[in-house]
Amino acid sequence: MVYAKTFEDFEVAAEAMLLDNPEKCRYSMKYSHSKKALVLKVTNNEKCVQYKTENQPDLKKIEKFTGNVMNHITNKD
Template structure:
């Protein structure tokens, strides 16, 4: 497992993981109420990347990224 430091690096890595194995990729989100932070993990069982944030601005970016990934996953596009 690798924690990615910046959102931009996480976004690129998440898209790369999905494009390399679209049928195996999954995304998991976990909210930590005590720290008010969100942790996101994208994995294909070979590569696992994680990102953790408590920034409202990064949460909005994550929402958009996850929405785009889910749209691709639901439509079957590569």
Template sequence: MVYVTSWDEFVERTVQLFRASPESTRYCMKYRHCDGKLVLKVTDNKECLKFKTDQAQEAKKMEKLNNIFFTLMARGPDVDMSEITGKEHIEAQPAKKGRGRKQ
């Protein structure tokens, strides 16, 4: 098992792993509340890639990885990555004005 330290490298290698053998690739995530650690694991029975983090920002990136895998599984492994990541960009909503005190 290989722990990948960089998030971008982990995503790139897992997508390559899925495209090489989409029939046998599995994706698993574990969260241990007592340790506050999230472990993501992608394997195809020949190669196993893991990513471990305790940062909340990294846990939010996991949702993007889920979307990538869902798209690859639904559309097939030949989908262009720019199609997947381009649809995830949502326009920022303007900040709401709160009730401030008038002075």
């Protein structure tokens, strides 16, 4: 599993995977209260990319990204 260094790197890698095959991609978000960290993960059965953040300003970016992910996954085109 690969952790992206910046959110922008994570976003580019995750969207590439989603556009390649949206039916096989999975997106998960996990918050660890003890570590005060949010981990995002996008995976298909071949690749996995993760992003870990402890910064609250990243939440707005994550909210926008989550909306885009849901559009890609549920889009019938």
